[in-house]
Amino acid sequence: MRSGDFKQSYGELVALTDSRPVWLWSAILVVALIAAPYMLNSYALSFLIIILITGVGALGLNILTGYTGLISLGHVGFLVTGAYAYAVTVSKYGMPPIVGFLAAGIVPALASLVVGAPSLRLKGLYLAITTLAFSFIINTVILEARTLTNGARGISVQRPEIFGVSFDSDTAFTHLCLGFAIVTLFATLNIRRSRVGRAFVAIRDNDIAARVMGINLHAYKLFAFVTSAFITGIAGALYGIYLSFVSVEGFPFLLSIEALAILIVGGLGSALGAVLGTILIVLLPEATRFTFSLFSAQMDALFSTGAQELKSMLYGLVIILFLRFQPRGLVGAWHDIRRTWVNWPLRY
Amino acid sequence: MTPLLTVENVSKSFGGLKAVSGVSLNVTQGEVCSVIGPNGAGKTTLFNVISGVLRPTEGRILFNGTDLASVSSSRFAAIGIGRTFQNLALFKHGTAVENILTGRHTHLRSSVIDAVLYFGRTRREEIAARKQVEEIIEFLEIEHIRDAIVGTLSYGQQKRVELARALACEPKLLLLDEMVSGMNQEETEDIARFVLDIRDELGITVLMIEHEMRIVMDISDRVHVLNFGRKIAEGTPAEVRRDPAVAEAYLGGNRSDAGAKVSA
Numbered sequence: 001m002r003s004g005d006f007k008q009s010y011g012e013l014v015a016l017t018d019s020r021p022v023w024l025w026s027a028i029l030v031v032a033l034i035a036a037p038y039m040l041n042s043y044a045l046s047f048l049i050i051i052l053i054t055g056v057g058a059l060g061l062n063i064l065t066g067y068t069g070l071i072s073l074g075h076v077g078f079l080v081t082g083a084y085a086y087a088v089t090v091s092k093y094g095m096p097p098i099v100g101f102l103a104a105g106i107v108p109a110l111a112s113l114v115v116g117a118p119s120l121r122l123k124g125l126y127l128a129i130t131t132l133a134f135s136f137i138i139n140t141v142i143l144e145a146r147t148l149t150n151g152a153r154g155i156s157v158q159r160p161e162i163f164g165v166s167f168d169s170d171t172a173f174t175h176l177c178l179g180f181a182i183v184t185l186f187a188t189l190n191i192r193r194s195r196v197g198r199a200f201v202a203i204r205d206n207d208i209a210a211r212v213m214g215i216n217l218h219a220y221k222l223f224a225f226v227t228s229a230f231i232t233g234i235a236g237a238l239y240g241i242y243l244s245f246v247s248v249e250g251f252p253f254l255l256s257i258e259a260l261a262i263l264i265v266g267g268l269g270s271a272l273g274a275v276l277g278t279i280l281i282v283l284l285p286e287a288t289r290f291t292f293s294l295f296s297a298q299m300d301a302l303f304s305t306g307a308q309e310l311k312s313m314l315y316g317l318v319i320i321l322f323l324r325f326q327p328r329g330l331v332g333a334w335h336d337i338r339r340t341w342v343n344w345p346l347r348y
Numbered sequence: 349m350t351p352l353l354t355v356e357n358v359s360k361s362f363g364g365l366k367a368v369s370g371v372s373l374n375v376t377q378g379e380v381c382s383v384i385g386p387n388g389a390g391k392t393t394l395f396n397v398i399s400g401v402l403r404p405t406e407g408r409i410l411f412n413g414t415d416l417a418s419v420s421s422s423r424f425a426a427i428g429i430g431r432t433f434q435n436l437a438l439f440k441h442g443t444a445v446e447n448i449l450t451g452r453h454t455h456l457r458s459s460v461i462d463a464v465l466y467f468g469r470t471r472r473e474e475i476a477a478r479k480q481v482e483e484i485i486e487f488l489e490i491e492h493i494r495d496a497i498v499g500t501l502s503y504g505q506q507k508r509v510e511l512a513r514a515l516a517c518e519p520k521l522l523l524l525d526e527m528v529s530g531m532n533q534e535e536t537e538d539i540a541r542f543v544l545d546i547r548d549e550l551g552i553t554v555l556m557i558e559h560e561m562r563i564v565m566d567i568s569d570r571v572h573v574l575n576f577g578r579k580i581a582e583g584t585p586a587e588v589r590r591d592p593a594v595a596e597a598y599l600g601g602n603r604s605d606a607g608a609k610v611s612a
């Protein structure tokens with residue numbers, strides 16, 4: 001049993017984790033995820049891909065809403081902007097996918113400056129409404145800018161080929177999404193343990209004290225918007241590629257709610273929470289469908305016809321249940337379990 | 349000796365209410381200076397104006413020869429003004445170490461991109477910052493609570509973490525807003541000792557708001573007295589104690605034994 005700290009250098013103090021088991025299990029998880037596409041059938045694999053893509057998006061929103069405490073209802077706007085940026089550069093103008101992914105990050109980041117700048121003085125509900133409006137404005141802009149976006153007809157997108165490696169098969173595409181998810185996770189964790197992440201959290205917890213510490217509130221709120229939009233845009237591009245067709249209808253407003261549900265269920269302000277929340281929320285509708293299908297075929301049919309409506313009801317239900325019974329989210333539950341496990345048979 | 353901080357005729361109104369009116373004071377390098385006065389005298393408003401949380405309605409403030417009107421509020425920490433708050437203003441979900449590290453903000457340089465990559469510059473910077481934070485933790489004797497979530501700490505401990513965070517800014521002038529309110533005798537004496545150490549060992553000038561007269565009289569070099577937004581007296585603790593205007597502000601009326609409370 002580990003008891004007490006035995007750190008001998010400051011380098012160990014700033015490391016992501018000093019626990020060998022954590023590194024070991026993380027490595028095993030990554031290997032398992034790399035191997036998963038060879039084991040799973042295509043139906044199960046589609047869930048893995050969705051989890052990985054949604055995870056990237058949730059980590060993006062986590063920077064803005066979880067760390068900086070700025071609630072955004074408009075993140076679907078950044079998703080759709082990223083998807084279109086990729087589709088336009090790659091499918092329409094035939095540029096290499098690498099450029100497409102860069103555009104998928106940069107274009108939403110620029111858009112976030114437009115929505116972020118007027119939001120600097122807004123908080124809470126007012127900010128939520130502003131971002132909500134943004135996501136609808138973006139949809140209209142995309143529908144009207146027909147020469148660039150084909151309007152309502154959408155743009156079809158091929159699976160990419162990067163540096164001669166084709167990501168056409170589901171297996172290869174899963175690996176691409178896994179790569180993006182891992183890079184995003186590390187980027188998020190690194191931001192969190194640096195000066196920038198501390199500034200974000202300081203703004204969330206007490207903005208006056210943050211300013212007295214010398215944190216430029218306007219600049220850091222914009223940094224949070226830009227970083228968040230960049231990551232979310234890349235998730236949007238991946239989602240567009242996965243759907244193989246980018247259109248405004250492919251990115252319903254429900255995705256914004258889903259992203260917030262993920263953060264609340266996972267535990268606000270935690271990268272681990274965003275990951276756990278993603279897994280739960282993505283699998284929840286399917287798990288519910290499966291449970292009900294055990295009882296009757298009628299229920300099963302109901303789930304396939306009214307999928308969207310039932311999904312939004314489920315999200316609402318889990319948000320309420322989590323806020324009532326586990327407000328710190330899955331990550332809070334995980335901490336409780338870990339503490340009980342370490343201290344057993346003592347209470348604390 | 350030129351003063352580190354010069355407050356010249358500063359007023360601050362909120363609508364029709366004049367919280368501070370025409371206050372002038374000097375703080376000399378290396379002093380421990382106190383601002384006292386009854387509740388509602390405008391002490392905290394004065395601090396907010398000096399630390400850039402509020403802007404003065406009239407008058408001007410010079411710090412180290414710079415007019416603070418030309419400094420943006422997020423630059424106050426960088427030019428050397430640190431402060432604590434009357435009612436705790438910690439980042440309550442973070443650990444003590446994280447809170448104190450936040451105080452290092454202006455001394456670190458990593459951009460968002462450096463932070464994402466982390467290795468190299470940011471890592472070196474974080475290690476150096478962590479080392480300095482550990483020194484402050486040792487200085488203020490809070491080793492045992494360094495990894496605790498500050499929201500779970502006692503009031504006295506949180507105040508001490510807040511002091512540590514202000515010290516991490518490496519201020520030239522430290523503003524302490526009612527550090528010892530709600531503390532017991534022992535904690536108060538600890539803080540008094542720290543304030544003197546901060547001045548003597550770290551060379552930081554201290555300006556403090558304090559209701560606790562023992563600490564004011566024991567460790568201050570100069571005392572400024574405010575009442576109803578105006579400065580009514582200034583001097584050494586002994587001079588202020590004898591000042592009839594001060595006794596009147598605290599006790600009202602014109603009684604011959606009015607000085608008793610202040611000197612108690």
